[in-house]
Amino acid sequence: MPSTITEKILAAHCDKKEVSPGDFILANLDGCLGNDITAPIAIKEFYKVIHGTKKGVFDRDKIILLPDHFTPNKDVASAIQCQVLKEFSKKYQLTHYYEVGRCGIEHCFIPEQGLIVPGDLFIGADSHTCTYGAIGAFSTGVGSTDLGVSMALGKTWLKVPETIKFVYSGKLKNWVLGKDLILYTIGQIGVDGATYKAMEFTGVVIKNISMASRFTICNMAIEAGGKNGIIESDEKTIEYIEKRTSRPLKVYKSDKNAEFSEIIEFDCDKIEPQVAFPHLPENSKPISEAEGMEISIDQAVIGSCTNGRLEDLRIAAKVLKNQKVNSHVRCIIIPGTPQIFLNALKEGLIEIFLNAGGIVSPPTCGPCLGGHMGILGAGEKAISTTNRNFMGRMGHVESEVYLSNPAIAAASAIEGNICSPESVLKN
Amino acid sequence: MKGIVIKYSDENINTDLIIPARYLNKSEPEYLAEHCFEDFDYKFKEKREKLNATILIAGKNFGSGSSREHAPIAIKASGIDCVIAPTFARIFFRNSINIGLTLIEFDGIENLKDGDVLEIDFDTGSLKNISINQIFEIKKIPKFLQDIIASEGLVNYAKNLLRE
Numbered sequence: 199m200p201s202t203i204t205e206k207i208l209a210a211h212c213d214k215k216e217v218s219p220g221d222f223i224l225a226n227l228d229g230c231l232g233n234d235i236t237a238p239i240a241i242k243e244f245y246k247v248i249h250g251t252k253k254g255v256f257d258r259d260k261i262i263l264l265p266d267h268f269t270p271n272k273d274v275a276s277a278i279q280c281q282v283l284k285e286f287s288k289k290y291q292l293t294h295y296y297e298v299g300r301c302g303i304e305h306c307f308i309p310e311q312g313l314i315v316p317g318d319l320f321i322g323a324d325s326h327t328c329t330y331g332a333i334g335a336f337s338t339g340v341g342s343t344d345l346g347v348s349m350a351l352g353k354t355w356l357k358v359p360e361t362i363k364f365v366y367s368g369k370l371k372n373w374v375l376g377k378d379l380i381l382y383t384i385g386q387i388g389v390d391g392a393t394y395k396a397m398e399f400t401g402v403v404i405k406n407i408s409m410a411s412r413f414t415i416c417n418m419a420i421e422a423g424g425k426n427g428i429i430e431s432d433e434k435t436i437e438y439i440e441k442r443t444s445r446p447l448k449v450y451k452s453d454k455n456a457e458f459s460e461i462i463e464f465d466c467d468k469i470e471p472q473v474a475f476p477h478l479p480e481n482s483k484p485i486s487e488a489e490g491m492e493i494s495i496d497q498a499v500i501g502s503c504t505n506g507r508l509e510d511l512r513i514a515a516k517v518l519k520n521q522k523v524n525s526h527v528r529c530i531i532i533p534g535t536p537q538i539f540l541n542a543l544k545e546g547l548i549e550i551f552l553n554a555g556g557i558v559s560p561p562t563c564g565p566c567l568g569g570h571m572g573i574l575g576a577g578e579k580a581i582s583t584t585n586r587n588f589m590g591r592m593g594h595v596e597s598e599v600y601l602s603n604p605a606i607a608a609a610s611a612i613e614g615n616i617c618s619p620e621s622v623l624k625n
Numbered sequence: 626m627k628g629i630v631i632k633y634s635d636e637n638i639n640t641d642l643i644i645p646a647r648y649l650n651k652s653e654p655e656y657l658a659e660h661c662f663e664d665f666d667y668k669f670k671e672k673r674e675k676l677n678a679t680i681l682i683a684g685k686n687f688g689s690g691s692s693r694e695h696a697p698i699a700i701k702a703s704g705i706d707c708v709i710a711p712t713f714a715r716i717f718f719r720n721s722i723n724i725g726l727t728l729i730e731f732d733g734i735e736n737l738k739d740g741d742v743l744e745i746d747f748d749t750g751s752l753k754n755i756s757i758n759q760i761f762e763i764k765k766i767p768k769f770l771q772d773i774i775a776s777e778g779l780v781n782y783a784k785n786l787l788r789e
């Protein structure tokens with residue numbers, strides 16, 4: 199039967215030869231992930247599952263625990279959550295437990311370290327686990343009970359999703375990145391446009407963009423309600439992953455006559471950089487329109503699992519070089535991992551940020567979820583390269599978050615108003 | 626299952642509105658219930674108690690956003706046994722099944738209002754609004770998920786698998 203990438207990976211991980219949308223399967227996992235928010239509950243559930251048996255974790259090499267949300271520990275309560283992770287990792291001698299200083303934002307860190315490879319089936323107790331579809335793996339976000347059970351069984355239940363195929367053709371305009379493509383897409387189909395479905399991203403534009411942009415696109419599949427985002431592995435994927443792992447890779451492609459629930463095509467010649475207005479990622483508008491509205495901002499955040507990779511920092515630095523952040527704006531830059539931080543340092547990006555009057559934070563989720571390190575006050579507005587602009591997401595319920603790519607966030611930090619990098623660079 | 630309705634017609638009620646991230650530094654159900662819907666409707670608790678409601682009705686795409694299981698936990702711990710909405714976000718959906726919070730997909734929420742008394746029959750897939758004496762059809766729950774629910778949640782289901 200002709201199948202999609204998603205269907206092929208799911209079939210390869212269960213006791214069936216092939217699967218169809220709607221089937222329920224018990225799938226074998228290549229890896230699973232928990233963080234300082236979700237793992238403590240998962241660990242409790244894990245103990246309930248193994249209670250009364252002599253069993254432990256299913257595989258100490260396949261469980262990844264990363265404290266990245268409220269770390270470096272924000273307060274006593276978050277410190278206690280992190281202790282739970284550490285104790286558990288010690289007890290079961292988990293290979294992949296990483297302390298502050300060695301870990302980064304999970305969805306930047308895991309692919310960077312080669313902890314997931316093309317063809318893998320992976321779950322994470324974090325909604326943006328869908329990020330890894332960018333390397334041709336099936337990965338999806340689940341809850342804590344799912345993770346707890348998975349740590350014991352090495353399996354998880356899944357409903358085989360239908361796939362929507364997105365085809366991006368044409369040529370990208372200046373300053374258009376993966377972030378703009380996905381914000382535009384969500385603007386077109388809505389925050390529930392892909393609920394329960396796989397989103398397969400294809401087309402010449404996807405072939406041509408960087409791995410960083412591909413991660414950004416798959417990262418936000420969940421913002422359209424998608425179960426997973428996925429991009430067929432190609433030479434770029436292989437080049438990215440080969441040097442990071444010794445595990446064998448498995449490259450899957452969708453069959454020509456595979457069944458898609460829908461095929462949606464976009465002509466990229468027409469897509470401008472996007473800004474998603476409060477309070478939903480689907481409220482995206484082209485930058486030309488947003489700029490005309492003269493929206494003043496109090497904070498710019500450049501980072502997160504969506505746009506905290508080296509390429510994102512390079513783009514921000516290109517805009518911020520020899521410029522000054524507006525005197526009434528806080529510009530917070532967050533390298534996604536220690537490795538990215540170090541590379542940014544070597545390349546002189548950190549110096550550019552500091553000279554411009556920005557500040558660089560250690561790798562953390564921090565402000566992205568209104569956790570710490572950059573909370574908004576009542577009525578404040580932020581432009582942010584993160585993925586969610588829900589009400590109160592970054593602080594006070596009356597604050598507002600506008601989502602954009604790193605170039606626009608950096609330009610807006612300089613201007614003090616939401617604007618295009620072109621407006622800044624021509625001055 | 627029988628119970629009284631508390632209703633919000635809003636669409637896309639996300640997990641940040643159900644339980645804001647600032648409370649995720651703890652995971653005790655009672656603590657989470659204290660802050661359930663705080664940024665969305667800070668009178669939720671008072672309203673629910675006044676109505677004596679155990680069934681929450683909401684607009685489409687309920688529970689979108691983060692994977693925090695704290696959201697269904699907070700709802701359940703605040704006295705709600707069942708949520709009815711036209712559609713649910715998928716991680717919220719699986720989390721709820723996994724912890725034993727019943728979810729029902731139902732398109733006709735305009736037929737339900739605050740204070741209505743409902744009777745739900747899962748076997749026949751029917752929902753009766755006793756207050757207006759009308760019966761509606763609801764989507765049946767697939768066998769695989771019924772098995773998880775019948776085990777009273779995923780943990781017990783997994784226990785059985787582990788002992789096989």
Ligand code: SF4
Binds near residue numbers: 324563566567
């Ligand atoms: S950076 Fe934001 S969206 Fe990404 S994992 Fe952290 S909190 Fe979640």
